Amino acid sequence: MLHREMLDRPVDERRYQGVVRPDKTVRWAVEQLALVEEKRRAGPSHLAALPGPLRELAELLTELGWDDLAALARREELRAYRKLDEPKPGAFAGRMVETMVALRRNLVEDGRYEEALAVADEQLAIDRHRSGQEETREWRTVLLTRLGRHEEALESAGAAVAELRAGLERAGLERAGRKSAGGAAAGLKLCHALTAFAERLDRVGRVAEAADATAEVLAFWRGQDDSRYQVARSLDELSDRLVRSGRGEEAYEVIVEVWPQLRRDDGYGELAEIWHNLAVRLLPLSHPRKALAAGSEAVRRHRARVHGAREQHRAVEERDDWDDDHRYAEWYLRERRRAELEESQERVRQAEQALREALRTLAACLRRLDRTDAAAAVEAEAASGSSSSAQ
Missing domain, CATH: 1.25.40 (Serine Threonine Protein Phosphatase 5, Tetratricopeptide repeat)
Incomplete structure (x- = not known):
């Protein structure tokens, strides 16, 4: 008390x-x-x-x-x-x-x-019949994971999926009915539950089952408007899990299928890591031309990210109102300013490092296609860390 x-x-x-x-x-x-x-x-x-x-x-x-x-x-x-x-x-x-x-x-x-x-x-x-149950079940799974009780977390996530499926079936929304307002909302809840379930399956080594659950997640997002990021993230997770479970050609097929939808994204730094992951994944699958296309897209987007991070850092440096907050002591404001500048500079550093890694992957794709001169130039750029490439 x-x-x-x-x-x-x-x-x-x-x-x-x-x-x-x-x-x-x-x-x-x-x-x-x-x-x-x-x-x-x-x-x-x-x-x-x-x-x-x-x-x-x-x-x-x-x-x-x-x-x-x-x-x-x-x-x-x-x-x-x-x-x-x-x-x-x-x-x-x-x-x-x-x-x-x-x-x-x-x-x-x-x-x-x-x-x-x-x-x-x-x-x-x-709270058996209230709307907040889904969130509580999600938290229960998260807490079990944080406690290292992974098998129990998997069981909890699986129970949440089973309960949501049963609810969809009872309401007649399992398939075509998902296009209705109620079906879409229920489908979204199931999608989130499947995502958590797939993560827990992967964590305990049941990667093939995790891939199957992720395929259902990807199918859901592909049917939604304005969901490019979710589609890209689901494709990244699905292709990774397919490759790790020995289903490389399935991974290639799903990447090719979703590729046009990803390309419609504006590309200003977004999805850069995902394009890089796809390039890394495609190269050992004996699809070097597709890997090169993905690697080129990754480099283009990482360049945009570096440029954006630098611009944001300059804006942070130029701010002159950082000490105007009357609620706090001067020492605290100075400490907060120092942390803000360090955090901003760290974002620049991370963006530059990610660009260098994307350049190295691009060079590997070029070498696989015997384009050695172009590969050497890209490798030199990655090794130099030159800022001019990102301007």
Whole structure:
């Protein structure tokens, strides 16, 4: 249970989420805790008045980045709802679920995954017919993965897929009906669940099964409007899993099939890594010309990324309002400015390194086609790290 002395701690500026000075939020939290203590003293007959102030207190503590204290407030709020629910079970189920969702978030932010998992399991037990179940199931799988319980995470992800399929079938939306509004929404949920399932299959070494699940994900995204990035990402994952499961020609066929859809992307730096991955993947599959085309596309897009990263870094360097935020101390603003510049420079460095790797892959494709002079020129550019190539 929360007590006043627990709030006597410094605020970590990096975790603070408020929009006013942190000391104001601390003061409000102290005042809110005083209100909670008043409601506590009122006794069991006034229990219904306690959850509201506890919820507001937990939100203030979350703003302050004190997730451990916010979790204490949420647990007390949950205990109050359980007591209130006893005379008529289910009357406060909705409020309890809302509190559990918030509590789980605080526990995750605090790195207490076992406790967060227990909360997710309890929520699923009492929340059988509510719309938030899919998100809770996803979090359950994520938490099991973070805890290193990969087989259990796979089982959890598989159960989510099976449940969503059953729901689609019951609603008559499994196939043609997905084109309706309800079918599209249900299909999207199934797509996300299949993506998580494929990741867990891959993690435990069942790569061929992961490829089959990813093929279904790709098919879904190809049928959606404005989904080029999702199509590209799914193709990248599918072709990788097909190659690793010994189905190289299937990987080539699916790449060729989706290729025209990828080329319609504007190409200003987006999907650069995916085009590079496709080039790397196609080269050992004895398709050097297709690998060369993918490698050339990757280099073109990586050049655009380098140019964009440099332009953004120049803009960061030229900003002169970095010390205008009156909420923070000067030392903190200087530290934040230094970190911002370092982060921006690191993005430039990473973009330049990615371009060099793409150039080396392009050179390998050219050598495979016996274009040795062109390959040597590209290799020299990659080795020099010259900035002129990216301008």
